[in-house]
Amino acid sequence: MTLAPFGRRLLRVTKNERLGAYNMIWVADPDGPDPEPGQFYMLAAEREWGGDDGRPYLPRAFSYARATESALAFLLEAIGPGTGRLARLERDDGVWVTGPLGIGFTEPECGRPLLVGGGIGAAPLLCWRDALGPATATLLGFRSAQHAEAARYFQGAQVATDDGSVGRHGFVTELLREELDRDSEATIYACGPPPMLEAVRALAAEREVPAQLAMESGMACGFGACMGCVVQTKSGYARLCVDGPVVHADQLESAWVPGAPH
């Protein structure tokens, strides 16, 4: 894992790209360390962080979606005061950034890598695909065609939508089941909402396929201080920020995380 510089850094937005229901926020970080796919950052807007009712207050955790020599990209969906503020960022706006944080993906334990993303969970799979190569099998599920615009960044990916407006009508886990039927020699890398991750975990366990799950849980600090982001593992509570966010599926009885981020 890549160590983070100590303390938060003030970076500048270079681009806010609209991707259907999502925003891809590009931030210049020429002096930052090279992150490893699956690692994340804590982000807060420099200004107007604290809106009408004093929220957002805490920074928000995001896996980076893509890193270049000089910039980081974050995929987000405006669902609350924090993501809503970040989605309104404009070029040259300041962003407080802490990271890279946490432990990311590791090389396939066996077989081919198989990427499975749900919604905004596509984010960490993009940089992992950048590292593994563009031919990496990728399955993405979205709510609708509007959300599926994020698939633009994943050339050749199979897409499923809940409403059938693009790609397969159904869940991405159905695509996963078919992929494993076809060739079960694979290591699964998945990120998405808890019900999807739990379905992936259960399927991986049933087929005895290793799976690495990039998980999410409400988080205040991102570096092990607040003890708030714990998930239940077979060996007790683990802090997702420092023991994850990528967790090996065989460490879990369930990938269900109570409480959605807000």
Added chain:
Amino acid sequence: MDSRAGIRLTSSELAFGAVLNGSGTFDPIAAHRTFGDELLDNFPFDAFVSKTITLEPRAGNPPPRLWETPSGLINSIGLPNKGLDGFLEHDFPFLADLPAPLIVSVMGFDHDQLVRLVSAVAERDEVEAIELNFSCPNVETGLIMGADPGEIAAAMEVLRPLTDKALIAKLTPTAHDQAAVARAAEGAGADALALINTLPGMALDPVTGEPWLGAGRGGQSGPAVRAVALNQVSEVAQATPLPIVGMGGIASGRDAADFLRAGATCVAVGTESFRDPAAGIRIRTELVALVETDGPDRRVGATPSGDLRRD
């Protein structure tokens, strides 16, 4: 009150204006894994207060454990820790080696537990002081130890003879008469007081209307509690000459200066460290700059600004 003494440590003293962490708001072991040796080269606190240790290991509360509020945070972490033996074996060697004096925070649910905790911790030379987290019920009486003058005096009278190390009583913000509790702690031999702890708080799931936090309730922290904390520090400072570690929503040097003006000797940073791991350094720097700007006429400048410098 301008001449309020610093906080006595075993091998040094926490001078006026020192910046500490609030117990349980910074984990140097995890932070070192995240930030590497840069953390130790620029350690953000003048003394480090450990997470509260209990006699037996605790897993902590079920998630969700956090809820963001206007200008703050409710947590229901539930004091997860490895227990006394696990702490001494696994965490203590790293914490004892930090580039800052170590204050160990302990909580016991009866006097016997407290005696065992304080005795074991006091044996370690590297421990510079002991914080007594009194925000829990005495299971023998059902009363919150830090909320009742009789309870806190009874506990302090049992613990005081056990060690010469400084005992810092962490008060409970829900005490009916905070000044009386503070005087009782002073009368029974406390060396210093720390306040405030988090305030009881609750959040409801916006969809189901059920309590959001896994434990049902939690503790509010952050700037949302700052005015309450400042008032309690002021009340306690007027009630006792003991040195005070003031905390509650401190997010800037100006906030820290307010707590010192209200009567605190030192300040502690908690929730702000979640927003910026290096917040302690920034607050310290801002505080020193304020002292230099405001000059000796102001309360913060009552001691030479050199005392506030990190050498």
